[in-house]
Amino acid sequence: MPAPRRKANFFETVEGARIEEILRSLDSDINFSTPATYSADGEHYPDHLIPFVDKHLNYLKTHPTTDPEQYIANLRLKTRVRR
Numbered sequence: 490m491p492a493p494r495r496k497a498n499f500f501e502t503v504e505g506a507r508i509e510e511i512l513r514s515l516d517s518d519i520n521f522s523t524p525a526t527y528s529a530d531g532e533h534y535p536d537h538l539i540p541f542v543d544k545h546l547n548y549l550k551t552h553p554t555t556d557p558e559q560y561i562a563n564l565r566l567k568t569r570v571r572r
Contacts, residue, residue: 499553500546508549508557512542512564521568 499505516523528539539547545564549557 500550504557508561509542509546511561512545515561515564515568516541520570521565522570523568 500509515521523541525538525540526544528534528537528544530539531537545560549555549560
């Protein structure tokens with residue numbers, strides 16, 4: 490069963506704020522690799538580097554059927570630094 494569609498103002502809700510907080514905590518945790526990546530959007534990112542948090546918030550905003558909890562779980566797996 491697909492995830493329910495979220496409202497456009499999802500990130501203004503308590504759950505949306507929590508997702509943003511989780512992304513920010515991943516970005517600041519040294520156990521995860523979260524470098525800025527290339528963006529062709531030179532208007533919003535003059536250095537052509539989009540920060541980790543912005544990149545993933547934009548993805549969730551443009552893909553409303555994506556389950557944010559599952560998305561975060563996958564990000565944790567993909568970005569964890571193995572030592």
